[in-house]
Amino acid sequence: MRSGADKTQEDDRQAVKLWLRLYRPVSLIERELRSRFQREFGVSLSRFDALSALDRAPDGLLMGELSDRLLVTNGNVTGLISRMLADGLVTREAQPQDRRSFRVALTDEGRATFSRMAQAHAGWLTELLADLPPASATSLARHSEALLRSLQVETNG
């Protein structure tokens, strides 16, 4: 019979093991995408993620909404958007009802830029995932979704 402390330690060990299993391949792919975006387009993965979030929002996004949607966090969203503004990829408009709040939207040039990058990104992923057995792909997709659902409770607020 295991004591409570042993059980906790064993649970912790299992959680770390699962996390590292998940984290290693995902961070390898992320690193590869990051380096290809830099090499091929001279941009950060954060910029691609921001373009992608804005492309899915035809009316643009408030800065706070954009921060929430960015997959790559820890980026200074304000600085990121200022540089995209300088490059002509986005517009940034103060909101009439709240002058501290800005709405950001893609310009036509931003949309065209995103489209070129998204095509490259999809091709790279097809290449990177080419050797993954189809059964593993199916299973990873299904259970990653279960993981995301299970996290909603834990990471909200």
Add this chain to the structure above:
Amino acid sequence: MRSGADKTQEDDRQAVKLWLRLYRPVSLIERELRSRFQREFGVSLSRFDALSALDRAPDGLLMGELSDRLLVTNGNVTGLISRMLADGLVTREAQPQDRRSFRVALTDEGRATFSRMAQAHAGWLTELLADLPPASATSLARHSEALLRSLQVETNG
């Protein structure tokens, strides 16, 4: 019958879809760990990852080996190690046979610091993964390993 171009587009779409499924929960967990390390210990996730890699290497690591092993990339490993040196967590010794190459090892204080952080990290992961159904955990572990193996070919070199 689908044309070759349609098939390529469909493959690309599937690859992006799978990647986003995988990436979202992993980056949510990563963001949560990052913010907890900052809040509880005032350190970056990169520092924890470096301590962890060094803790598993009793004889220390060459700077290049450490770069290769860090899960969180994009960190300036030289800067990271300089700050850990200043904080007394590591030693850094020039190699007699190649004076441009440095070997980094944990100090006793570095090992004790890592041990405290690793315990917190494991507890956080147990909590974050608490609602994941056991069948999903088993399946994610198995197929993440398949993904890692499938990537060895693609990302080497």
